Amino acid sequence: MAVESTLELENNVGRTKRDENLLDVEGKMVEDDDGTKGKENTVIQTCVVATSGIAFSGGFGSYLFGMSDIIAAQSSDSNSPTRNMNIKNPSLSWIIGFLFIVSFIGLCSVVPLRKIMIIDFKLIYPSGTATAHLINSFHTPQGAKLAKQQVSALGKFFSFSFLWSFFQWFFTSEDDCGFENFPTFGIKAYQNKFFFDFSTMYVGVGMICPYLINVSLLLGAILSWGIMWPLIEKQEGHWYKAGLGPSNFHGIQGYRVFTAIAVILGDGLYNFVKVLGTTGTGLYNQLKNKESRTVLPVATDGATPDGVGATSFDDQRRTEVFMKDRIPTWLAVSGYVAIAAVATITLPHIFDPLEWYYVVVIYIFAPALAFCNAYGCGLTDWSLASTYGKLAIFVIGAWAGKSQGGILAGLAACGVMMNIVSTASDLMSDFKTGYLTLASPRSMFVSQVIGTAMGCVIAPCVFWIFYTAFPDLGKHGSEYPAPYAVVYRNLAILGVEGFGSLPKHCLSLCHALFAAAILINVARDTVPKKWARFIPIPMAMAIPFYIGTSFAIDMCVGSLILFIWEKSNKAKADAFGPAVASGLICGEGIWSVPKSVLALFKVSPPICMKFLSKDTNVKVDGFLSTLIR
Template identity: 25%
Template sequence: MDSWNRIRNRVRDAAPALEASDASPEFTATAVIIGLCIGCLLCFTNLYFGLQTGWISMMSLQSALIGYLISRMLPLPLTPQQIIVVQTTAVATGTMPLAAGFVGILPALGLLDETRDGVGPLNLSWIATIAWSCSIAFFGVFLSPPLRKQVIIEEQLAFPSGTATAQLISVLHDMPPPDTTVRRRAGYSPIDDNESIQAPSTIRPDSPSGYSAIPTSSEIDAPRTLKEREDIRQTGWRALGYSFLASSAMTLAAYFFPVIFAVPLFGTYLAKNWLWTFTPSLSYVGQGVIMGFPTTLSMNLGMLVGWAVLSPLANLNGWAPGPVGDMTTGSRGWILWVSLAIMCADSLVSLIPVVVDYLSAYTRPNASHAKEMEHETETEDRLVPTRWVLWGLGITIPLGVLLVWIVFGAEGIKPWATFLAFIFGMLLSVLGVRALGETDLNPVGGLGKLAQLLFAYLQPSSVVASIVAGGVAEAGAQQAGDLMQDLKTGHLCGASPRAQFYGQLIGSSVSIVVTTGVWEMYKRAYPIPGTTFPAPSAWVWLGLARLLRDGSLPEKSQLFMAVFALIFAVSAALKTYAGRRQHPYAKYIPSGIAFAIGFLNTPSFSLARLVGGLTEYLYYRRRKDSGDITLVIIASGFVLGEGVVSIVTLLLRTYGVGAASCWGCSSGMCAGCLA
């Protein structure tokens, strides 16, 4: 303990609480292989859930948990710094479905209509999909090192999710909690050293991003006995194993008897005519636990307004006369526009203080002095050299421009326009990372929409250019933000930034092949977008591209878009103001992002997540133990179970094995009946 106290005192001003041992290498084959295995599981689950609901999970905390549990089975358990390499590699592998646009951009291109858009559906071949993924897979990775120096080392932004993961790792390894003292810029109050930062795991919609709030502990500061450590390991494995098996069994049963996931809880009339069903999926319950009660509450408020008020209003008044579920003429497509207005208003207002802070940092009289301050505690051999960053960007950007030109041709997006998209993406990455560091919210979807706005002016007649340019800009901001959370964890736990950088590159490289392979299987087995995988984010991308080109909107939607945009602009301003001043009620101000996602998804998904959110709230309220991670482990097993078994059901679908029975599906709305 004395040695740890000396370390903490020596580096307290620079933030890290732990240092890696020079005798213990961090970047090892074991750590990378474990990280890739976990990352592939996350990749499967993220593609599956992203195509269903538009949300994916970074799951950095879950990666660290599973990596720790696996590590304890090895003859020589991994060190905390090696666990961070596991986590970083897993996150880089698992988030490719969003970074490369598999849950939004690619399905949107497949929805193009030659009569309306001037070009038919673009369904990329597998080699073209790999080329597209390669064009943007490494852009954000090379942006991370210079951004780390600015926002983590110099400004010491909070990055609550990364900090919470570091706290968990310190608890699991019997280490003193990391020093989370944060020196904020002018106008901010410091986070107290004993304050527990909440938000360990991230669940993001493909459009903007939302983050969870699961309690973690920074209270345990004494070593546990060998028996206590063994009890934690055994309990963790049992919780993860049983929850994984339960979710897997339920998912497989729902494949053969689809009504299990389409329960007409509110009656067959509402189920058939207004899409009000309930999906008792354990994975969605688990996601609700990870997201936390405030976020799931915001989502369900949006669901009630969108599906119980606006959808009937649009349909009964003839503004959306088609079938309710039709994205073109039905009320589901009509309320999508209101959702888009909420997302854009919330994202843009949330970015305003970040931009103001960024500009003011260079206009204050002492700005030059502040920029000269150096708080780096790592040695040069553990950092990513600047020349690597310059060479990396110098290669990846021209290569990305070339690959995009090869895939889409000059008729899709001009090479000069793609180059500008990369440059614009670099600027937006700075804003996204700063927003993430301050608020734990990375509004990547909103940033992508900003890129679409720019290219509506630069290449106004091309829907393809708008979508692709937005995807390029979003990829950089999303990757840089995700990796910055991992770098914050590594900084607090004394992990080598260079070792994490290697893990990021390897994870992204492997994920290109894995994600493309699974994507091709999904395309062959299911129509995308379709009943089973509606890909709601694709309609958002395509809808905005069409709007910016020809300005047409469904009847009366303009009025509701303006009203809701104004409401959530005010809401975002209040939430940002309260959050920056640490007001306890800030988390209960409705999140515009989560509210809008309640519009995009049918009620069944939101209701199941509310069950998880309520479970999380009641569990921690009764136990009063912020260090208890059992519920987090169970939720992780639920999510991973359905995601992994989705590959099994995908293979069954590919080989022609369908539902065993549609018994009980009187509403006719279950996936088995409509596939």
């Protein structure tokens, strides 16, 4: 998908077939201005991406928040006698310290492999390549003109999204109030989470995501909230005790969460094995044919049709710049050992159940997994950082045991592993961008370090603003329910407790959906491509199982807008669709900052707009009339 976006981008900025040789057209420009503009943009975007990447690998909505008392109260261990030893409530000091300890070691783990990944194996890293083409396009007259128009479109829809979110705020003084609870398809559908909540953010996300993902989300929503949960709720009193409430994991909530986990694990396991297989096969073929200088089939730059390398002037120039500023291997290795030693000493003091030898084992295997993730990401543009994190949850959690705080130990191990493999793949993708834009690898590495350090402070501070501004943060049914935090904690519980506490037939449903996820993936990879594009993605289908359907409807609305736009003017939709979507996303996202400030100062919206059925409205009117009398 990233490769397709790159090709579209090249068409939009006026490139032709003769421009395929990047430096033939853009290299001259780079030499004319000494490459300052492109290099500056590359270094800056590396820093920004590294900073924002901590928001994902930091686990504020997953493993880290999953340690808290708020999430534990919603999990299946809510009444466990060992619950207290498996809780670590958020605190700004220990979160920042933890991120500084674990976020840099991934950078050291793959630096010695940058030449192998980028030059020898010629891995594509589609996102990194797309970013490089975008940066290079800005420094052509046509690219600058298009960029100006795109920025203008982004600004207009940013303003619209921000003002619309501000307008909606006035009607949300109480729970279940406002446009975000509009019963678009009727009250009954609303009660089963089927409604459009007027979120410009998710409409924008839907415009960016492929159609198949959005359709998969909608199918998952229909399967779960439209069919499965209504049928299971009819078995209340037979399959599970009556009167447990909608958020009890021994009742309907157990089916919602654990079936979602089963689909996620099935999809993740399949793709984990698939990427590892692709990685191993590609590496074996590369090493086997090293003498003939065969490059991987996913990378054809500089190779003749028979596969024999024919290094062009462009590649020679790129390689010269890429290898000029060397990052000493001894520095990376010594940095890895030093950070691992510090982590081994300090992490057990932050998380009591996480023994020092657990940390040592993680750091012994982490470089191999970081390499696999970076290599697989170069082949497929798919980072499996969360899957490696889940693997750490099960291994360390089972090793520690529930009575010894295995849940907390597993979640902490997940954080260590995710940070290592995520930053490793991000760095290698940025190296690919720098390779194509002739930026200094040493400057990019320094920029990555600076960005990571900034992220270790900025991301926890932003999270802390939300955590203090919204007392119900993470609670089911709140504005920010943090569903993945519940999922990660329950994964840790499964790792140490087993499946005995699940409601009746829940495990059978999990087995069936786990197998279905694998079979769907097998079908996607075996049928002809013209049919595979109509087969849904299990991972996307699983997301609405727990968190509802409104966001899936929003994203499908975004897809519908883009589809109509492409039918009426495809060139304009391709050029300005991402800018419009980004404006919609950023506007609502930025509104959350002043909204948080208002919440901090105890400023509440003045109006509550609710929607009632006809019968309920009659009862309310009757009750109010008695009060007036």
